[in-house]
Each structure stands twice: as C-alpha cells, then as structure tokens.
Amino acid sequence: MKQDKTKSETIILGIDPGTTLMGYGIIKVKNNTIELVSFGVIHLHKLANHALKLKRIFERVSQLIEEHNPDEMALEAPFFGKNVQSMLKLGRAQGVAMSAGLVREVPIFEYSPKRIKQAVTGSGSASKEQVAQMLKTVVKLKEIPKEFDSTDALAVAVCHHFQRSSPLSGLGGKSSWKNFLKENPDRKV
Numbered sequence: 001m002k003q004d005k006t007k008s009e010t011i012i013l014g015i016d017p018g019t020t021l022m023g024y025g026i027i028k029v030k031n032n033t034i035e036l037v038s039f040g041v042i043h044l045h046k047l048a049n050h051a052l053k054l055k056r057i058f059e060r061v062s063q064l065i066e067e068h069n070p071d072e073m074a075l076e077a078p079f080f081g082k083n084v085q086s087m088l089k090l091g092r093a094q095g096v097a098m099s100a101g102l103v104r105e106v107p108i109f110e111y112s113p114k115r116i117k118q119a120v121t122g123s124g125s126a127s128k129e130q131v132a133q134m135l136k137t138v139v140k141l142k143e144i145p146k147e148f149d150s151t152d153a154l155a156v157a158v159c160h161h162f163q164r165s166s167p168l169s170g171l172g173g174k175s176s177w178k179n180f181l182k183e184n185p186d187r188k189v
Contacts (some may be wrong), residue, residue, distance in 0.1 A: 010164075011037065013070035013106070014157030015061065016149050017078070017094040018043045019053050023147070024061070025154030026068050027139060029161050036139040037068060039150045050089060056098045061100035073101040074160035076152065077110045111159050116152075119159035146147050 001088045009030040016023035025039040042054045042060045065073075066087065075097060078090045098108050114124035132144045132151040138158055 010072065010161075011068060011070045011158050012157040013064060013068065013073045014076045014103075014153045014155070014160065015073065015094075015097050015154060016152040017075060017090055017097055018044070018149060019050065021147060021149045022057055022093065022097070023061075023149030023151070023153030024064055025150060025157045026064070026070065027154070027157045032165065034139055034158065034161060036141070036154070037143075038064075039154050040099050041149045050092070052159050054092060057093055057096045058100050061097045062104070065100060065104050065106060067158075070106055072109060072160065072164070073098075073106045074109045074111060074156045075111050076116060076162050078114050098166065109160055109163075111156060111163070116155050117160040118154045128152065130143045170177045 011026065011028050014023075014025040014027070016025075021067050022042040022044060023039070024042065026037040028035045028037050030103055042057065044056055047053045047056060062103075064070075078087055078094060099107050111119075117126040117131055118124040120126070120138065121130050123130070126134075128148040128151070129144075131161055132148060135141055135151050135158065136144065139154060141151075
C-alpha cells in the first residue's frame with residue numbers, strides 16, 4: 001500500500017496505544033485542509049488475558065486499515081513510567097498495532113506525548129482536555145467524547161500531518177528542505 005505520489009490527498013491513521021482502551025483517529029488531508037474521517041476507541045477491558053487483547057488490537061487495527069486505506073500510520077510512543085509491567089504491556093500493544101500496518105506496507109511514524117501535545121496546542125505540557133478542545137477547532141469536532149483516548153489518537157494523526165508538512169521534518173512533504181534544495185540547486189546553505 002505504497003503512497004501514490006500523484007495522489008492529492010493523504011489519509012493518516014493515528015493510534016493511541018493502550019491495553020484497556022486503544023484510541024484511533026483517521027484524518028484526510030487535501031490541499032493542506034484537515035478533514036475528520038473517523039475516530040473512536042477499541043474496548044479491551046472485557047478480554048480475559050493480555051494475549052487476547054493483543055489479538056483484538058491486531059484484528060481491529062487491520063480492519064481500520066482495510067476499511068480506510070491509510071497512506072501513513074502514526075503512533076504515540078510509550079512514555080517512561082514507574083511501573084515496568086505497564087510499560088511492557090503498552091509496548092506490546094504498540095508493537096501489535098504497528099505490525100498490522102507493516103503487514104499492509106503502511107509507513108509507520110512515532111511521536112512522543114510531549115511532541116504531540118506541542119504540535120496540537122503549542123504546549124508540550126497541555127492536558128488531555130486542552131488537546132481535545134484544540135481538536136474541536138482543528139478537525140471541527142462537534143463535541144468532546146468522554147474517552148480522551150480517541151482525541152489523543154486524533155492528536156497523533158494531526159501531529160503527524162503538521163510534522164510531514166513542515167519544511168524541517170525530513171518526512172518528504174512538498175515543502176521539505178530536501179525537496180526545496182533539489183528544486184533550487186543554485187541555493188546552497
């Protein structure tokens with residue numbers, strides 16, 4: 001599922017990994033305008049054990065990929081916490097979600113929670129509520145859902161869009177410095 005360079009729109013799947021609730025958010029970017037496609041949570045709390053949760057994550061992320069055909073997938077990277085077992089489980093959940101994308105050749109990108117918050121709100125220490133409020137404007141959410149996992153996942157997708165369209169990102173967007181220098185060989189730094 002390689003990205004078509006002639007395609008005028010990009011679909012980005014954002015994932016907020018979790019083992020109780022996993023958030024997902026899908027946006028479409030056309031002419032630098034962000035359109036909300038879908039967002040929600042994958043409920044995992046009723047599953048009996050961790051292996052079944054991982055199986056469900058793989059199935060649901062695979063289903064989202066099949067249904068929406070994203071060009072790219074962005075995930076929130078696990079943050080360092082005091083509970084090693086929780087981090088291990090979160091890392092496994094993230095790995096399984098990544099595997100679902102990799103099997104379908106969807107390019108994968110990771111962002112720290114601080115970078116996501118900063119990209120969406122301008123502050124790396126913003127609260128989940130502040131991120132959700134800003135997303136109301138950015139993706140025209142009608143109302144903020146009860147479960148912030150879904151808005152966190154939307155924030156991951158929006159962060160990725162902002163990063164890929166930044167000239168400094170190196171992600172190969174139209175306005176990347178690499179492309180600028182290629183198109184303007186007479187301008188040397």
